[in-house]
Amino acid sequence: LQSAADNLFLLEESSPGVSLEYKNNPKSEDGKNFTCHIANAADNQYDMYIAVYADSGCTDELFRSGRLPPGTPLAQLPLARALEPGVHECTVAFIQVEDGSETVHAQTLITMDFTVS
Numbered sequence: 001l002q003s004a005a006d007n008l009f010l011l012e013e014s015s016p017g018v019s020l021e022y023k024n025n026p027k028s029e030d031g032k033n034f035t036c037h038i039a040n041a042a043d044n045q046y047d048m049y050i051a052v053y054a055d056s057g058c059t060d061e062l063f064r065s066g067r068l069p070p071g072t073p074l075a076q077l078p079l080a081r082a083l084e085p086g087v088h089e090c091t092v093a094f095i096q097v098e099d100g101s102e103t104v105h106a107q108t109l110i111t112m113d114f115t116v117s
Contacts, residue, residue, distance in 0.1 A: 018094050018108040019043050021073070031082035031116040038092065039073035046096040046105050050074060053091040054083075058109070062090065067097070088114045 019041035026036035040048035047067045054060040062079040092112050096105040 018048075018096055018106050020094060020108065020110070022092070022110075022112070025113050025115055026077060027115050027117065028083070029117055031084060032079050034077040034079065034114060035075065036077050037073060037075065038077070040068040040070050040094075042071035044070045044096065046070070046098065049093075049095045049097065051093040051095060052077065052079070052114075053093070054088070056091050056111070058091055058093065083114060083116050085116045088116070090114050 021037075021039040021041040023037040026034040026038075028034040038050055040050075047069050049067060050063075050065040051058075051061060052063040054062050062081065062083075063077050065074060068074070089111050090113075092110050094108045094110075096107065097103060098105050
C-alpha cells in the first residue's frame with residue numbers, strides 16, 4: 001500500500017495541476033460586456049480555454065475563449081446573451097489542452113459572481 005501511495009505522489013508531482021488566476025465579480029453595465037481579470041496563469045504548462053456557463057451543470061454556455069497560452073489574460077468577456085441586472089452566480093471552467101491537439105489535459109470549475117448594474 002505504501003508503494004502505491006508513493007507512486008501516486010510521484011505522479012502528482014510530475015503532472016502539476018491547474019494554477020488559477022482571476023479576480024471574482026466581473027462587472028457590466030449592459031449585461032453583455034463584462035470587465036474582468038481571468039487568465040491562463042503564467043506558471044501553467046498548457047494552453048487553456050476559459051468557458052463561462054449560466055448554470056452549475058455547464059449546459060448553458062455564455063462565453064468560450066480562444067486558445068490562451070500560459071500568461072495570457074482576458075480583460076473583457078462578451079457574453080453570448082445579456083444577463084438581467086443583479087448578481088448572477090456563473091460557473092467558470094479553466095480547461096487545459098494538450099500541445100498540438102484539443103485533448104483535455106485538466107479542467108477546474110469555479111463559481112463567480114457576475115454583476116450587472
